[in-house]
Each structure stands twice: as C-alpha cells, then as structure tokens.
Amino acid sequence: MLAIETSCDETAAAVVASGPRLLSNVIRSQDELHAPFGGVVPEIAARAHLQTLVPVIERALESAGTRWEQVDGVAVTRGPGLVGCLLVGVNVAQAIAWARKLPVVGVSHLAAHVFAALLEEPELRPPVLGLVVSGGHSDLVRWQEDGSIAVIGRTRDDAAGEAFDKGARILGLPFPGGPAIDRLATAGDPRAVAFPRPRAPGLDFSFSGVKTALLYEVRKRAALSEQERADLAASYQEAIVDALLQRVEAALFPSPVGEGGSGWGPSPTLVIGGGVARNRRLREAAQQRFGSQARLVIPAPELCTDNAAMIGAAGLIEWDRRGPDPAPFDADPGLGFA
Amino acid sequence: MRLAIDTSGADQAMVVLDGRRLLAAEDWVRSRDDPPVLTRLDALVKRAGGRPDDLDGVAAARGPGSFTGLRVGLSLAAGLAYARHIPLHLVDSLPILARRATGEPATIALRDAGRAEVYAWRDGEPPRRMPTDELAGWLPSSARVMVEPAGRLAIWSSGHAHLEIPAAQRRPLSAALLDSAIWTFESQKPLRYDEVQALYVQPAAAEERRRKASS
Numbered sequence: 001m002l003a004i005e006t007s008c009d010e011t012a013a014a015v016v017a018s019g020p021r022l023l024s025n026v027i028r029s030q031d032e033l034h035a036p037f038g039g040v041v042p043e044i045a046a047r048a049h050l051q052t053l054v055p056v057i058e059r060a061l062e063s064a065g066t067r068w069e070q071v072d073g074v075a076v077t078r079g080p081g082l083v084g085c086l087l088v089g090v091n092v093a094q095a096i097a098w099a100r101k102l103p104v105v106g107v108s109h110l111a112a113h114v115f116a117a118l119l120e121e122p123e124l125r126p127p128v129l130g131l132v133v134s135g136g137h138s139d140l141v142r143w144q145e146d147g148s149i150a151v152i153g154r155t156r157d158d159a160a161g162e163a164f165d166k167g168a169r170i171l172g173l174p175f176p177g178g179p180a181i182d183r184l185a186t187a188g189d190p191r192a193v194a195f196p197r198p199r200a201p202g203l204d205f206s207f208s209g210v211k212t213a214l215l216y217e218v219r220k221r222a223a224l225s226e227q228e229r230a231d232l233a234a235s236y237q238e239a240i241v242d243a244l245l246q247r248v249e250a251a252l253f254p255s256p257v258g259e260g261g262s263g264w265g266p267s268p269t270l271v272i273g274g275g276v277a278r279n280r281r282l283r284e285a286a287q288q289r290f291g292s293q294a295r296l297v298i299p300a301p302e303l304c305t306d307n308a309a310m311i312g313a314a315g316l317i318e319w320d321r322r323g324p325d326p327a328p329f330d331a332d333p334g335l336g337f338a
Numbered sequence: 339m340r341l342a343i344d345t346s347g348a349d350q351a352m353v354v355l356d357g358r359r360l361l362a363a364e365d366w367v368r369s370r371d372d373p374p375v376l377t378r379l380d381a382l383v384k385r386a387g388g389r390p391d392d393l394d395g396v397a398a399a400r401g402p403g404s405f406t407g408l409r410v411g412l413s414l415a416a417g418l419a420y421a422r423h424i425p426l427h428l429v430d431s432l433p434i435l436a437r438r439a440t441g442e443p444a445t446i447a448l449r450d451a452g453r454a455e456v457y458a459w460r461d462g463e464p465p466r467r468m469p470t471d472e473l474a475g476w477l478p479s480s481a482r483v484m485v486e487p488a489g490r491l492a493i494w495s496s497g498h499a500h501l502e503i504p505a506a507q508r509r510p511l512s513a514a515l516l517d518s519a520i521w522t523f524e525s526q527k528p529l530r531y532d533e534v535q536a537l538y539v540q541p542a543a544a545e546e547r548r549r550k551a552s553s
C-alpha cells in the first residue's frame with residue numbers, strides 16, 4: 001500500500017506491505033520554513049506540500065523498490081488537520097488512485113498514531129489503551145475489540161505538545177518547543193520547582209494551569225541563569241509527563257476494579273503515540289511506571305512524529321474492517337478517531 | 339487524450355480534448371456543497387469515451403485564484419501526471435479569462451482579489467495585484483476588458499464601465515479553457531513536479547505581516 005500524509009507540516013509518503021511491514025518511510029519536514037514565524041503557518045505548509053509531495057512519493061516508491069504494478073491500494077490522511085494541507089494529500093492520492101485504477105482508503109490521522117505500534121508489534125490486537133499526544137491532541141483512547149477506537153479522555157484546554165511549545169516560548173527557547181525543552185531538561189533538576197499536577201474530571205487532561213505556573217515562576221526571577229532555565233524546563237516537563245501518566249494509570253488500573261475486571265484483559269497493552277511520544281522523559285517514565293505491569297509499546301521516534309508509515313498501517317486495518325472508500329471524498333479537517 | 343482543468347475562480351471548468359478536438363466539457367459555479375472535483379473528472383472522462391490509461395497530458399490553471407480551488411486543481415493535475423508519467427502543464431488563469439470574450443480575446447482581464455484589490459493582466463505582462471482605485475490610471479482607454487465577476491468594472495472604475503465586455507458576449511469558461519489548453523499543449527514546456535506552484539489572489543496573512551515587519 002502506498003500511504004500519504006500531509007495533515008500539518010510534514011510531507012510524507014511510505015510503502016507498507018501487509019503484516020504490516022514497512023518497506024519505505026520518507027518524511028520531508030518543513031520545520032525550517034516555519035521556524036521564523038514561531039509556529040506552523042498553514043498557507044506556507046500547504047504550498048510546500050504542493051511542491052514536494054509528488055517528489056516525496058517518488059522517493060518512497062523508489063526506496064521501497066516498488067513498481068506501480070505492485071501497488072494494490074492507496075491510503076491517505078483524510079483528517080484531522082489543516083484543511084489546506086489535507087486537501088493536497090487527499091487530491092494527489094485520489095488522482096493517483098484514479099489514474100492507476102487503485103482503491104483508496106481515507107484514514108484518521110489520530111487513529112494512525114495508535115496503529116503505528118503495529119509496525120513494531122504486528123501481532124498487537126485490541127483491547128489496547130492508547131495515549132495520543134501531539135501539538136494538537138492529548139487523547140486517551142480504547143482500541144476496541146470490534147476494531148473501532150473510542151475516546152475515553154481528552155484535554156480540556158491545551159494539548160500536551162501545545163503546552164510544551166508555550167512553555168518553551170516562556171523560557172525563551174526556539175520553535176519547535178517540545179524538542180528544545182527535552183534537550184534543555186537533561187541538564188536540569190526535575191524536582192527544582194514543584195509545579196501543580198493538573199487534574200481535570202474523569203480521564204481528561206488540563207495543561208493551562210501548569211503553563212500559568214511556569215509563567216509566574218519565570219516572572220518571579222529577575223533574570224534566568226542557564227541552570228535555572230534548565231531546572232524550570234526539567235520541572236515543567238516532569239509535571240506534564242506525570243499528568244499524562246497519572247491518567248494512563250487511572251485508565252489501566254481503575255480502583256476499585258469492577259466485577260468485569262479492568263476491561264484490559266490479563267495483561268493490559270498500552271500504546272503511546274504522537275509527536276510528544278518522542279519526548280525522552282515520557283518514554284523513560286512510562287517504562288518505569290508500566291514496564292512491568294503492562295505490555296508497553298512506544299514506537300521509534302520517527303514513527304511517533306507525523307509520518308506516512310502509520311497511515312499505511314491504519315490503511316491496512318481500515319481496509320480489513322470496512323474496505324476501501326466507494327467514492328471520491330473531501331478532506332475532513334475536523335475528523336476524529338473514526 | 340488530454341485533460342485541462344480550471345478551478346481558480348468562481349466559474350470552474352474542465353475539458354477533455356484529443357488534439358484540437360473537444361471530446362467533453364463541463365462548466366460549473368463553485369459552491370459549498372460541490373461534489374469532489376474528482377467525481378466530475380471521472381464522469382467527464384467517461385463521457386469523452388476515455389479511460390485513465392488514455393490520458394497523455396494534463397494542464398491546470400495556476401491562478402491568480404482562490405486558495406482552496408487552486409490547491410484542489412493543482413493537486414489533482416500533479417497526481418494524474420505523476421501516476422501516468424504524462425506531461426504536466428500550468429496555465430495562467432487571467433489569459434484564460436480573457437479568452438471568454440467572443441471573437442478576439444479581451445486585451446485586459448481583471449479578477450476580484452477582495453480587500454478592495456484586483457488582479458489585473460494585459461497581454462505580454464505578468465498579472466499584478468493593485469488597489470481598485472489605481473485601475474483608472476492603468477486601464478488604456480481603448481481596452482476590451484473581461485471582468486470576473488461580470489459587471490464589476492462599473493463599481494471599481496465607473497468611468498471605464500463601457501470598456502467591459504458585456505455578459506452576452508461571453509463564452510463558457512470551458513470554451514476559453516479549450517483554446518488555452520490547445521495553445522499550451524502545442525507550444526509550452528511541461529513542468530517538473532517541484533515547480534507546481536499556485537498564485538493566490540491574496541498573499542497569506544502571516545507572510546504579509548512578516549513582509550511588513552521586515553520592510
């Protein structure tokens with residue numbers, strides 16, 4: 001399957017064989033284009049997709065050694081994302097499919113962040129608890145036995161990635177903020193400042209409080225020494241990571257456990273995906289906290305950031321479940337996990 | 339069999355041609371609940387009696403035009419060209435608009451750019467965006483002007499209203515697109531995929547802020 005992803009600022013194409021087995025995974029990042037603006041500019045992102053998508057697809061097919069005759073279908077991100085960006089992928093993908101008489105399956109970018117785990121553990125089956133954390137989303141989901149994905153918790157305000165980006169700006173770090181905090185935090189003390197652990201009802205998240213707390217901490221100090229900056233970054237990161245994992249724990253091990261058990265089976269499976277899943281502290285802390293009690297899958301960083309390999313994996317799953325899309329479709333910027 | 343598509347403006351069109359011969363054409367007015375353009379494309383090619391494998395060239399209007407329309411048209415064209423390894427052409431939208439005049443093409447084409455601005459083209463020059471109140475100084479007194487939307491010249495520059503080609507003397511966009519496509523396929527060089535770029539009636543807001551900040 002040829003897979004295409006253009007929902008935000010990565011232009012990506014991949015070739016994924018059934019299994020799923022990854023044959024190629026090409027990503028052209030636009031970070032350089034957006035850095036001067038301190039964030040992703042939708043029009044610039046769409047323009048870059050238009051110019052680079054076909055060359056990226058070309059490279060994905062080449063490096064997989066795949067000829068057109070070997071392609072059985074096309075998978076593409078239908079949403080959610082920036083509409084002008086999605087449009088490019090959705091139309092290029094469907095034009096290719098039409099011209100080569102191939103079936104197309106439009107998939108949810110969010111669901112794909114969960115299905116990315118299949119590229120590393122192909123035998124993974126539901127039920128699976130998924131934590132999808134990125135610049136636009138912080139969702140706790142359940143990959144159900146019937147193949148669908150149900151949202152069981154979401155953020156009430158900022159997404160985790162947004163919280164990292166805003167925190168980075170407060171600390172005077174460059175865009176993209178998540179990796180900048182991750183790097184700086186390695187030199188800091190995560191216990192230097194006790195940031196509040198945000199609590200929202202149920203399994204929901206909330207990050208605006210901790211962001212405000214960081215702002216106050218920075219304002220309290222006349223000037224930040226390098227060490228203070230690193231300590232703040234480490235403490236801020238720790239608060240976000242801890243808040244995320246608290247909710248995961250509450251979902252995995254509800255107490256008291258009802259008569260039906262936790263609903264996750266004898267050994268629960270946890271998948272963490274999305275751009276924020278590249279964060280080293282999140283990966284390490286999740287391993288410490290759940291490594292011995294659950295089967296934990298956090299895909300390699302290049303499969304956590306936006307990529308088309310995961311779209312291919314999702315395409316194969318959706319294909320099995322509901323078949324290809326019967327008619328041409330538009331981009332759906334507000335699409336959820338379905 | 340070749341395909342040309344113009345989704346840059348409010349009036350949109352697609353034609354399928356064989357050499358200089360028109361096989362099928364479709365005109366429509368952009369609206370919110372349009373079906374995907376690919377649905378029309380598929381039906382049009384069928385109506386022309388062709389199949390995807392028969393395509394040996396594709397052209398798309400590059401603007402100036404709307405963000406969404408151009409992205410859809412150019413993405414479809416690029417995908418088709420790549421998948422079938424056929425030449426890809428981009429065509430300027432305002433010369434197509436000028437060819438909507440019956441008889442000789444108009445010498446001037448104007449497309450509303452919003453924000454009291456207009457995209458203006460005259461033969462031999464690249465299109466340029468200008469405030470509508472500069473039109474009076476720019477329009478030659480002998481011009482034949484094609485305007486989109488029709489009738490707007492009287493509002494933009496009332497002294498020139500008589501220069502606008504009246505609605506009764508307009509052809510469907512597809513007729514103009516056919517002429518432009520024939521000329522393009524016969525005389526123009528195809529593009530590389532990384533040259534696929536749209537011209538929008540207005541620059542992106544963020545880019546404009548940055549340009550102002552740096553000047």
Ligand SMILES: [Zn+2]
Pocket residue numbers: 109113134274275305306
């Ligand atoms: Zn994502």
